[in-house]
Amino acid sequence: MANLTLVQAINLALTQEMEADESVVLLGEDVGLNGGVFRVTEGLQQRFGEHRVVDTPLAESGIMGAAIGLAMNGIKSVPEIQFEGFLGPAYDQLVNHAARYRSRSRGAITVPMTVRVPVGGGIHAPELHSDSPEAIYAHTPGLKVVMPSSPYDAKGLLISAIRDPDPVLFFEPKRIYRAFREEVPEDEYTVPIGKAKIVEEGTDVTVVTWGAMTIQCINAMDSLPEDLSVELIDLRTIYPIDVETIVESVSKTGRCVVAHEAPLTAGLGAEISSLVQERCFLHLEAPVQRVTGFDTFMPYYKMELDYLPEAPRVAEAIAACAAY
Template sequence: MSQQEQTTDSQSLTLVQAVRDGLYGEMQRDEDVIVMGEDVGENGGVFRATQGLHEEFGDQRVVDTPLAESGIVGTAVGMAAYGLRPVPEIQFLGFIYPAFDQIVSHAARLRTRSRGRFTCPMVIRAPYGGGIRAPEHHSESTEAFFAHQPGLKVVVPSTPYDTKGLLAAAIRDPDPVIFLEPKLIYRAFREDVPDERYTVELGEAAVRREGTDVSVFTWGAMTRPTIEAAENLAEEGIDCEVVDLRTLSPLDDEAILESFQKTGRAVVVHEAPKTGGLAGEIIATIQEEVLLYQEAPIGRVTGFDVPFPLYALEDYYLPEAARIEDEIRETVEF
């Protein structure tokens, strides 16, 4: 559900432009919002997601940091505890691990550790995922690490409209949010995005395609090949419902269960490795709550349990429409 603050004109934006637009709007709205990270200032970030913010807001609110992820996030935790709303950028999700201790031991626990005296209103932005022919550590999809940690919210947009609204909601949230941006589709398409500020509520999934035969749950960059697979299968008479989860922690259990009760079949698509991936949690939730509606084993289309491969094997590793179609057919025909 989206909440616009006022009706306004729109512009056609890519997903990465929507990130920048969301940051700009929240920095205008609230002077406590601070952007920080490696090269986010004068250079505008490695993907130019913060381009122009330094010129607009100055080096006290758009801060170029040393190349030290633990220091970036640790500093942001201190800022957040004392009333600011920092938005640190980690250039790639695969670079976040030096800051893992700061995230799970401090940011996620600050509210409970202080018995509510302090909160940690910060948003850690990180481009994630493969498909751009990047070297090692640049193609990680390890969202399950963070969804597993109580005290963190995990958000993964798949459209420019949602990106701006979800980012605004994340920045306004009183607790820490991991905001993962699917860089494969940073510039893949455009969508009309309102010029004015608005929010998209955290914790609510979006049904991207209504269907009756099988529910397909996905998020981020995998939403587009999943919709493509659904449209292809419609020509064969298979009617897929595609649910974009958008927020991975907290999961929108109500939307998941409602869709499954309608179709009785499900497939989960994510590019992270299969073992320990969030597909398993989604499947367990379905079987705990609505097992008696189940008509077939629930399928998974995921990355493989190997380090993300380089170049020649990258397209083979990532779920593509053809592989998604095969799993959906098998589920429907069971």
């Protein structure tokens, strides 16, 4: 066991998968000698060579499209897109090609690719460096979408993603890249894609969240009265979403709060609200509450904490839902 940050846990997962499987190849802008702008791939080019940790031209569509081609011809490609805001140019390749190849070729061609993308706000970054576009990709058939909230899960989920025979979009919440450390086993292990985690068990209100918001939710819970029992679910995988864990929890608590950084309208909170009302209708004691970013752009960093649903907003919503 080692006490690692999320960045270190991801680096360890990449190292171990590259050791175990020589067909794993990393590519992206500045991922080589520089170790990536967040240093996630630090030391990997020195260790595995320029042919396996490849600095590419500055072209997101090119990175994504070439990574698709690599994956089609025997390489488990792990492209990095430097920030989620730069997924735009690569959107066509990811959504119209990576996601579709297996289906449109009826299984003849597959794309075992893991796209690593730092995501979310809260680090005082420039424009288009702080968004949360996960719902867009959850809405795209053919992609698996993952977002860990802890070093342990990050390592296990990334290993699962790299071994997955289909394309996985692996979002890394940059706000908690180095926010805390956790014991992470040195041995290889996997955390299954498609399984949520019950972070804390409770009986009064279910809170569903993922990524860096998990920490805000924990902070919110710490500020609530002790006799309010909150069950916190960290989805870990955005698609395929673990409906069973949510439904089981809300059937028990009768109350549900969803918290995410992304804007409200047509966000993943809407999907979860629908699932809950469809399957827990007769258990519900209160309307499902959504605590999210606003339907505005993520502001520049002076006001980013006004936009983000920080712990106090989450706590307020949990208390209101419990009191309803």
